[in-house]
Amino acid sequence: MKKKTGGSTVLDKADMRILSLLQREGRISNVTLARRVNLSPSPCLERVRRLEAAGLIQGYGARLDAAALGFGTTAFIQVTLDRTTAEVFDRFRDEVVLIPAVAECHMVAGGFDYLLKLRLADMDAYRSVLATIVDLPGVAQTHTYVVIEPIKADLGLPLGS
Amino acid sequence: MKKKTGGSTVLDKADMRILSLLQREGRISNVTLARRVNLSPSPCLERVRRLEAAGLIQGYGARLDAAALGFGTTAFIQVTLDRTTAEVFDRFRDEVVLIPAVAECHMVAGGFDYLLKLRLADMDAYRSVLATIVDLPGVAQTHTYVVIEPIKADLGLPLGS
DNA sequence: AAAAACACCGCACAATATTCCGGAGAAGGT
DNA sequence: ACCTTCTCCGGAATATTGTGCGGTGTTTTT
Structure with missing residues (x-):
């Protein structure tokens, strides 16, 4: 190197x-x-x-069996905010990252504002988390896609070698 | 234990x-x-x-800096198949997992059939991969959401302790 | 109550990590 | 083309860690 x-x-x-x-x-x-x-x-x-x-390796982690540990359900939620001002975005981001069930949160272009990936125990947990999310500041509407079957799990970057 | x-x-x-x-x-x-x-x-x-x-720990892995390694772009693609038969599903799955840029693939309920997460170098790579995906067997239509800003990265399950 | 099973600890040995050193190869300057 | 300099590589010694075993205390079973 x-x-x-x-x-x-x-x-x-x-x-x-x-x-x-x-x-x-x-x-x-x-x-x-x-x-x-x-x-x-x-x-x-x-x-x-x-x-x-150099930060290329940011850390190490164990890959755990989510289903066996009580997180057998995955869901994606599209979130649209009611106004697209910096203040509304900031407040939403600050609060959404604090929700433990939110595994990932991405700001996206192309129709809505945020795409969330949730790791949940079951549909009961989903209802509870959804209630939390729709109550976040600035949330206008949400749309949920529940994962029926995981086809390919994230195993890192395609470095090939 | x-x-x-x-x-x-x-x-x-x-x-x-x-x-x-x-x-x-x-x-x-x-x-x-x-x-x-x-x-x-x-x-x-x-x-x-x-x-x-027991399989609760499935393995260990280093967390790498995707952007520094030439995968600075993330995109989600919704895929709808033209028919919902088992054969069409199977063929699509078998082929989509072979695409290196496809980091994740989930079969979802609620509007379309599959949600893909892509890790890409840039928009040029996106065009190339999208061409591959729309050519997969059974693909009727796709819709892409490009990630503008990552708010929260996947750091595992919320085990708390 | 006695016996079995379980989980823990501490020790001894093997494997590994860490640090040092000398030497080889490549890039740049004269 | 030669020399200087820099960086990397490989090997050896020391420190740390991983690993397996016997012993002990506690809990559960009968």
């Missing part, structure tokens, strides 16, 4: 492979990782540390 | 805390984890192994 002017970095094949492997197996030992990228442990660890320091 | 009849398991406070900690810091050492749950390393590791064997 070479440093570039301006604090940015350039990633070579080995770095990409490290990222790809760690993305899928975040807890493999450094020696195993080094073997798989055809490096000795020390430079491999040095690269990992640099990737972490 | 106690075993229950039927291969299922019951999770106590310590297990929930282990899951919560590992979800956010998947690479902490077992001794550190043990300290934080007020256990000695050996039973703590035994619990982790059991949670892994």
